[in-house]
Amino acid sequence: QSVLTQPPSASGTPGQRVTISCSGSGSNIGSNTVNWYRQLPGTAPKLLIYTNSQRPSGVPDRFSGSKSATSASLAISGLQSDDEADYYCATWDDSLSGWVFGGGTKLTVL
Amino acid sequence: EVQLVESGGGLVKPGGSLRLSCAASGFTLGGYSMIWVRQAPGKRLEWVSSISSTSGYKYYAASVRGRFTISRDNAENSLYLQMNSLRDEDTAVYFCARGSGPRPVPTGDWFDPWGQGTRVTVSS
Numbered sequence: 255q256s257v258l259t260q261p262p263s264a265s266g267t268p269g270q271r272v273t274i275s276c277s278g279s280g281s282n283i284g285s286n287t288v289n290w291y292r293q294l295p296g297t298a299p300k301l302l303i304y305t306n307s308q309r310p311s312g313v314p315d316r317f318s319g320s321k322s323a324t325s326a327s328l329a330i331s332g333l334q335s336d337d338e339a340d341y342y343c344a345t346w347d348d349s350l351s352g353w354v355f356g357g358g359t360k361l362t363v364l
Numbered sequence: 365e366v367q368l369v370e371s372g373g374g375l376v377k378p379g380g381s382l383r384l385s386c387a388a389s390g391f392t393l394g395g396y397s398m399i400w401v402r403q404a405p406g407k408r409l410e411w412v413s414s415i416s417s418t419s420g421y422k423y424y425a426a427s428v429r430g431r432f433t434i435s436r437d438n439a440e441n442s443l444y445l446q447m448n449s450l451r452d453e454d455t456a457v458y459f460c461a462r463g464s465g466p467r468p469v470p471t472g473d474w475f476d477p478w479g480q481g482t483r484v485t486v487s488s
Binding site for chain 1: 399409410411414423424425426459461464470471472473474475476477478479480481
C-alpha cells in the first residue's frame with residue numbers, strides 16, 4: 255500500500271488531454287513539493303515535473319503539474335503514442351522522514 | 365555528459381551482503397544530494413536511502429534501516445550502498461539518482477538524472 259495514491263491506469267486517444275491524480279496527506283503533499291517521474295518499460299525513471307509545476311529543460315509544455323492541499327495532478331495534453339509509460343508522483347513525508355512514491359499510473363494511448 | 369552508472373548487483377543468498385556503487389561523471393558529485401531507489405519486478409518505485417552532499421544527513425526507509433548503509437566519497441565521485449542481512453524482499457533493480465543541489469535538508473529536492481540500475485537478486 256503506497257502512501258501516495260494514484261490510479262493504476264489511465265488512457266486516452268491521440269490528441270486528447272488526460273489527467274493523473276496523486277492523493278496524499280498533510281504530512282507529505284500537504285507540507286512539501288511534488289515531483290513527477292516517467293518510466294518506460296525496462297528503463298530508468300526520468301524527471302518530468304519538479305516543485306509541483308516546473309518543467310525541466312527538454313520537457314514539452316504539453317506536460318503540466320499542479321498541487322492543491324493534499325493532492326497533486328499531472329496533465330498531458332495533445333496525447334501522443336510515445337507518451338505510453340508509467341508515471342509516478344513523489345514527495346517527502348515529514349512523519350516518515352523519507353521520500354514516498356505513488357503506486358504508479360500506467361498510461362495507454364488507444 | 366552527466367551520467368550515473370551503478371554496479372555491484374548480483375545473486376546473493378538470504379543473509380548475505382552486497383555493496384552497490386554509483387559512479388558519477390560529467391559533474392562534481394560533492395555538490396549534490398543523492399538517493400537510492402529500488403524497484404522489485406513488476407512493482408512500484410520504492411525509496412531506499414538518501415544522503416546530503418556532505419553526508420550531513422542520511423535517511424533510510426524503515427524496511428532497510430539497520431541493515432543498509434549509505435555513504436559517499438566525493439573525492440572519488442562515487443556513491444555507495446552497503447547492504448547486509450539481505451532478504452528475499454530486497455530483490456529489485458537498484459537505481460541511484462542525483463538531487464538538485466547541496467541541500468541541507470531533503471525537503472523540496474528532486475532527482476535527475478538517474479542511473480540505468482543494477483539488479484540484486486536474493487535467493488537460496
